[in-house]
Amino acid sequence: MSIAAIVIGRNEGARLIACLDALQGVAHVIYVDSGSTDGSVAAAQARGTQVVSLDMSRPFTAARARNSGLAALPEGTELVQFLDGDCVMQDGWISTAQKFLSKHTDVAVVCGRRREMHPEASVYNSLIDTEWNTPVGQAKACGGDALMRVKPLRAIGGYREDLIAGEEPELCLRLRQAGWQIWRLDEEMTAHDAQITKLGQWWNRSKRAGHAFAEGARLHGAAPERHWVKETRRALLWGAVGPVAIAVLTAAVGPLGLLAALAYPAQVLRLSRRDGLVPAFFSVLGKFAEAQGALGYYWRRLTSGQKRLIEYK
Structure with a gap:
């Protein structure tokens, strides 16, 4: 099955470079940039990555960025690995996830274990690392990193672009309503660099979660x-x-x-x-x-x- 990767980000700096370098084995990589001023676009292009610059005259959402990447996929792409620009793909993940989808034709989304790179850096990073450790098996939702089938994703209209948070669980809900399954494997998938060292950062992240819950x-x-x-x-x-x-x-x-x-x-x-x-x-x-x-x-x-x-x- 043909596979592409979509990375979204803004001003991720060295983290974006590490993210893209870890995807060198993927045939086609798309980076969707949302107004970076740190040279991210040039760094991505230097690595042969296709760059999609998001129209920043419209309010930004991660959902809109992912849909923009989805629209730019090469014709015939069957699977797409979504990835945030502050994450690094672990060796062997895509191959493992692809084999799982090949055997389970009723599964639209598969994800693995996302870990924090530096859980020891702060209590907030440690809490997030624990939060990522969701149960293995059939699930209700995935996070921002996941390998998905393109056809069912497009059939339900992709991500809901007006959501400022919680777009992945909402997407997975609609996929499940359409008869598809979501699975979490007991496999290392990505390393994430939260860089949350202050109470105010953690507070805003929790505040965003509350907004997502209510909506x-x-x-x-x-x-x-x-x-x-x-x-x-x-x-x-x-x-x-x-x-x-x-x-x-x-x-x-x-x-x-x-x-x-x-x-x-x-x-x-x-x-x-x-x-x-x-x-x-x-x-x-x-x-x-x-x-x-x-x-x-x-x-x-x-x-x-x-x-x-x-x-x-």
Whole structure:
């Protein structure tokens, strides 16, 4: 089966070079650039990579960048490996994934293990490395790195371009509704360089997740999918309703109302039995950022405001 790769990025610098160099065994590589000013386009062209420059007069989304790469694929391409420009493909992955798809004709998307390059650099990188470690086997969704069949991808219209986050799970949901399967293999796929070293970066990433939860629930929250309904409810309950309820209770009964805030350390302790203390703490803290993202999404819908990309790097 003929294979191509689509890489998206902006100002990735040395990370993009490492990404492209790891794809030298792929017959055709397309790099979709979203307004880089660091020489990324020239670096990609110097490696023989086809470059697609995204029209930046329109709001950027990763989904639109991936669709632009998809539109530029050579005629007859059967499989496409999507990859973010801050990732490096692991040796043997594409061959392994291709063999799996050859044997499983009802599978449209296959992904493997994405790891953080430097999980020791910060607690945030470590948390993300754990987050990437999703269960092996048939799955509901993939991340930004995955090998996909081109034909079913085009048949459902590709990525939904107006989503600023959560575009891969939404795509996979529509593929599953069309009768296709998504699989995660117990194989090394990519190394990712998050470079999240500050609380503000992690907060914005969690905020973006909350936005994705709320929008995903609005689009596909009905049964049987109930897409991201629970995640949205948890974010709003712990990150918005809880603090307001504590404030109202304290105003009504005085300082004793603050005792209700003990629900948060209690939740951390409960989650720590399964995940460990540090991940549990950040899971609960992250609900405030997720609620901020979800409420921001609802506010923009209410006021007909334009979606804005929530960046953390």
